Amino acid sequence: MYDSKAILPAMASLAASAMLIRSISNDFIPNEIRNFFFSKLHNLSYHFSSLFTIVIEEFQGIAKNEMFEAAEVYLGTKATLSAQRVRATKSEDDKKLAFSVDRDEEVTDVHENVQLKWKFVCVQLEDSSGFRHPNNYGAALRSELRSYELTFHKKHKEKVFDSYLPYVLEKAKHIKQQHKAVKLHTVEYEYWSRCAVNLSHPMTFSTLAMDAGRKKELMDDLDKFVNGKQFYRRTGKAWKRGYLLYGPPGTGKSSLIAAMANHLNYDIYDLDLTAVSTNRDLKSLLLGMSNRSILVIEDIDCTIKLQNREVDDELANNGDNKVTLSGLLNVIDGLWSCCGEERIIIFTTNHKEKLDPALLRPGRMDMHIHMSYCNFSTFEQLAMSYLGISQHKIFQQIEGLIGEVQVTPAEIAGGLSKSAVDAEHSLQNLVKFLDNKKMKQQDEAKNDQYVKDHEQEEK
Numbered sequence: 001m002y003d004s005k006a007i008l009p010a011m012a013s014l015a016a017s018a019m020l021i022r023s024i025s026n027d028f029i030p031n032e033i034r035n036f037f038f039s040k041l042h043n044l045s046y047h048f049s050s051l052f053t054i055v056i057e058e059f060q061g062i063a064k065n066e067m068f069e070a071a072e073v074y075l076g077t078k079a080t081l082s083a084q085r086v087r088a089t090k091s092e093d094d095k096k097l098a099f100s101v102d103r104d105e106e107v108t109d110v111h112e113n114v115q116l117k118w119k120f121v122c123v124q125l126e127d128s129s130g131f132r133h134p135n136n137y138g139a140a141l142r143s144e145l146r147s148y149e150l151t152f153h154k155k156h157k158e159k160v161f162d163s164y165l166p167y168v169l170e171k172a173k174h175i176k177q178q179h180k181a182v183k184l185h186t187v188e189y190e191y192w193s194r195c196a197v198n199l200s201h202p203m204t205f206s207t208l209a210m211d212a213g214r215k216k217e218l219m220d221d222l223d224k225f226v227n228g229k230q231f232y233r234r235t236g237k238a239w240k241r242g243y244l245l246y247g248p249p250g251t252g253k254s255s256l257i258a259a260m261a262n263h264l265n266y267d268i269y270d271l272d273l274t275a276v277s278t279n280r281d282l283k284s285l286l287l288g289m290s291n292r293s294i295l296v297i298e299d300i301d302c303t304i305k306l307q308n309r310e311v312d313d314e315l316a317n318n319g320d321n322k323v324t325l326s327g328l329l330n331v332i333d334g335l336w337s338c339c340g341e342e343r344i345i346i347f348t349t350n351h352k353e354k355l356d357p358a359l360l361r362p363g364r365m366d367m368h369i370h371m372s373y374c375n376f377s378t379f380e381q382l383a384m385s386y387l388g389i390s391q392h393k394i395f396q397q398i399e400g401l402i403g404e405v406q407v408t409p410a411e412i413a414g415g416l417s418k419s420a421v422d423a424e425h426s427l428q429n430l431v432k433f434l435d436n437k438k439m440k441q442q443d444e445a446k447n448d449q450y451v452k453d454h455e456q457e458e459k
């Protein structure tokens with residue numbers, strides 16, 4: 001056993017000697033020699049050290065280093081836990097606050113049981129003679145060289161290169177995607193408008209009323225799609241997915257698109273086909289879309305000549321370069337298969353029966369989603385969203401009426417939001433509305449029957 005009484009005085013004298021050497025060296029040894037000596041000592045200690053450090057600088061020449069940007073984003077989510085100081089930023093295009101590590105701060109991380117230490121290092125570039133670092137043109141615009149230093153045990157080198165750094169890149173992409181505000185792009189003068197607006201549609205899957213099973217199926221499908229990188233790569237399929245939403249006006253097709261965009265945090269490209277004159281323009285529009293986005297073509301039955309595909313093909317072959325259904329489908333199938341990832345396309349229609357069979361063929365649109373009139377379950381979801389109630393004595397009466405009347409979620413939503421007094425008043429208003437609608441629909445049915453009977457008699 002060591003004798004602590006003997007060790008303590010020895011350590012004290014060692015420390016005193018070190019201080020003495022340091023002060024002598026400061027006083028008598030010239031700066032250059034001292035720096036040289038200490039830097040050699042530093043290198044020597046590194047040589048025997050078991051640690052390995054990767055330096056990730058902000059710029060490669062004039063280009064930004066993607067790894068640096070990824071580290072900045074990724075560490076921002078860790079920094080709030082382990083660093084002492086963090087920086088907080090938010091631009092107009094961000095949905096939430098973003099944090100990043102402040103200078104000289106350290107952040108620790110663990111990945112597959114490997115302990116990792118990050119440090120954010122800033123070095124002043126300009127010395128007193130105005131000299132700027134020659135190897136770093138990008139940084140020449142700044143007065144400091146910024147980098148992240150990632151330190152870990154030597155034996156984990158392979159794991160860090162092959163698994164951890166790619167993980168940081170991927171994770172940062174995901175975090176950025178979640179942070180940015182969803183944009184809505186529209187066509188202006190035959191191209192995407194230069195100023196996309198923030199989509200501030202509040203609709204989400206929790207406020208959208210639709211069949212619960214169908215909603216879950218769709219959400220699972222979307223999640224599988226966004227997490228399907230490996231699947232699409234393995235199978236060689238283009239990373240795209242198509243949805244056809246159909247149903248009467250006011251059943252929530254556009255609302256569902258907003259809910260999907262908010263769920264995935266994907267931008268929406270709202271394509272009005274009547275604003276596009278040729279297939280060539282269509283091609284450049286589709287090429288101009290960013291990845292992780294949704295192309296929406298509403299009322300597809302009204303905006304493009306769909307009925308006769310052969311005629312479309314003829315037109316295209318004759319050099320008449322008008323936008324055609326085949327042009328649209330070709331571009332989506334062809335172009336998106338070779339460039340672009342994580343693309344979703346949504347067509348909506350009020351009349352599925354009017355669509356060209358080419359669009360309805362199996363394998364064309366991956367999911368057909370019917371948005372239909374309200375049943376009692378969708379009414380309950382709307383009552384929860386609008387009135388915050390899950391039961392009420394008037395519900396039973398409403399259940400009876402909804403079983404007899406064709407009413408859209410938009411009409412129910414309108415009825416429920418009319419009264420500012422209280423939930424009961426809203427529900428009573430809704431009952432009145434449903435009663436009226438029931439009478440109207442009964443009258444219409446009687447009239448239809450009358451016309452039919454007369455037609456039969458005439459025959």
Ligand SMILES: Nc1ncnc2c1ncn2[C@@H]1O[C@H](COP(=O)(O)OP(=O)(O)OP(=O)(O)O)[C@@H](O)[C@H]1O
Binds near residue numbers: 247248250256410
């Ligand atoms: N399923 C729903 N859940 C919640 N609110 C809905 C739903 N459907 C409609 N609404 C309400 O009605 C409004 C109009 O609906 P929306 O525009 O989504 O219908 P649509 O099916 O796209 O109609 P159209 O065929 O006319 O384009 C929405 O803004 C929303 O407030």
Ligand SMILES: [Mg+2]
Binds near residue numbers: 253254255
């Ligand atoms: Mg709509």
